[in-house]
Amino acid sequence: MLLSRALLKRHSVLPGFDLALGFTLLYLSFIVLVPLSAAFLKTFTMTWPAFWDAVTAPRVVASYRLTFGASFAAALVNAVFGLVVCWVLVRYDFPARRLVDALVDLPFALPTAVAGIALTALYSGNGWIGQWLPLKVSFTPIGVWVALTFIGLPFVVRTLQPVLEDLQKEIEEAAAILGATRWQTFRRVILPILTPALLTGFALAFARALGEYGSVIFIAGNLPMVSEITPLLIITKLEQFDVPGATAIAVVMLVAAFVLLLAINALQAWTRARQGR
């Protein structure tokens, strides 16, 4: 009764609000909020110089550079190719289109460790794909990029798809009647409508890539200063019983993730506004 009186904006005849919300809040607190706060509280027990040293050590900074750089590159490639894939899936008809459409979600469903060993085998020097490539992919930073591209692939396609499907054909017809070439129509009419969703998909893929661990560690080679991602460094510190050091780096990554989450929320609001909903 307490929850409903305090929170409900409108009286409802439906039962179960107190029970449902009470359980939701309790479960959320125990599983997510309290444990997450542990990371922040732990760093408060560190002195400021100790925290600063832990998060700016050269090896840690090198791992940020790789993690953020490779994530950005992967999200960028996914934005470009995701747009092409989405366009082809929505606008064109070709054999096995439905099958391809269903398989786009594979990175959501395939365990990261499975993806990791498969990509490593394919892109290594004697692998199916690696043997045709002029440069080494597995066990280099390029390998990190390959794994992160795989992981982020569905995000751009799936955020763009509903927007592209809802796009009214009439505005394209209007552009064509007014004398625009097909490329002009795409550049000046379609792309601006897709931009918010495209940026949202980019940000989602980027955010996912920042924290990714399982698919990367097999293919990365994990050389300190060269191909060592930040999540792996957190595990390394934990295995050396440097819990404060691991937590300090984790807090930096958490703050980055939360900033991205806010940006994504803003982008999604923009997408809805652009769609006129």
Added chain:
Amino acid sequence: MSEAAAVATAPRRVGEATAEPAWVRRVLIAIALGFLALFLFVPLVAVFVEALKKGLDVYLAAIGEPDAVSAIRLTLVAAAISVPLNLAFGIAAAWAIAKFDFRGKNLLLTFIDLPFSVSPVIAGLIFVLVFGLQGWFGEWLRDHDLKIIFALPGIVIATIFITFPFIARELIPLMQAQGIEQEEAARVLGAGGWQIFRRVTLPNVKWALLYGVILCNARAMGEFGAVSVVSGHIRGQTNTMPLHIEILYNEYQFAAAFAVASLLAGLALVTLALKYVVERRVAAAARGTAGALR
């Protein structure tokens, strides 16, 4: 005759103006399929090919080996505990959020999404901070001879964290879209809360619920990073399937690693197939409702 021909070609002209030339279409399809092949299809096929490379005997031996069996059992147990808990949470959260209008709803939705943006490694770390030896409850747990980190409870709780939003996220948008009129009508006709849920709400969301459960289960069984931090990697005891794959791979037992991996890849394919079925059912149901309203 020529007039008829002009009429017949007119619609095609409009179509041409709002479509790309055939060669552009072909190039775009080739680019899209090439990209997907390199990053999706070939890796998927590779899992099964590598798994069966050394023959069916090696494949079956790798899966039947005691450490693999114990890893499979542990994975099943962890999923069997964490999925029902997240199911209960998902239903409760969806009921509160979709059927009622209350203050702080958007904040609650953001909190439910939080585990999506937390790195699996950090998800494992926070439970080490709470339950580990140096953590909040570390000494108390040791004094009472309870083990959470490096044991089954730690694996379960990390799995719950990672798969926390999945079922709620499937249910909330669908239940919001369906509104509350049917439930209100049932209430007015004298149905109780449980009856309303079982007879009115559940039939409307059963397919989405099923997909949510399957996806949650696939992610629970496949979770690697978070479980890796809290498991301790004790062979035959705290190794889940993904961790067992890692050990085999690092010991250069590639065929065995891919054999275990192929089981999880099969699970992923089943998940995708079910998603496809569910989406068709939901679309058909939406068309049916729209038709009935008309």
